[in-house]
Amino acid sequence: MTTIHPFGEPFGMTKFTNHDAYIAAAPESFQPLLVQLRAQLAKVLPDAEEFIMYDMPGFGFGKTIIAGYAAFSKQCGLYVSKGAIAALADDIAAAGLKATKTGVTFSTKKPIPDELVEKLALASRKEAGL
Template sequence: MTKFANHDAYIAAAPEEFQPLLVQLRAQLAKTLPDAEELIAYDMPGFGFGKSIIAGYAAFSKQCGLYVSKGAIIAHAEDIAASGLKASKTGVTFSLRKPIPDELVEKLGLASREDLGL
């Protein structure tokens, strides 16, 4: 598995069609969590403090994902569904056809931070 030095390297290695989505997601997370550090954990980029990850993101062959705390997903399940997106216990998947709205990224990022006590 490829190890990435930073967010730029991860995005550059992602499928080309997803790179603009990842750039936008990164920017929105940086705006939402301005004092959090950019880090790489579990071979994907994220934002957090030390070893505590508030939000992470990833690109796959057919979709991208935003990963936050379980509590954030539960708290915003209706917003996720209203956006036409699918959620797992700790993530929301999205694609070019159905990108994740900036407002939802902000809600999930802030809720995850609160849920984790960071």
């Protein structure tokens, strides 16, 4: 049974082993966005580990997720701590993006700015105390 995610249908139920495999399986139109997001997170969190957790690529330390991302059929999402989303709600709105309690959704028409990725990742890391 496949669960329909509120952000659109999942692009596959494959179990991914690394970020490259995840991005390669994402809808082609989103792949450049995901490559850029991954690069920005790696730059902002240079000492973090890359891993796959909950079938999504992420960055973190041990079992603590600092930032994760996902692609769906109609948009992508960046997932960070609740505190990071709350603290940067004005920046998210100023970028014309929508947020849930733990994520910001974006698309090719409205990509997430690198500066916002940086702020969100650093705020999430700070909240985790790492």
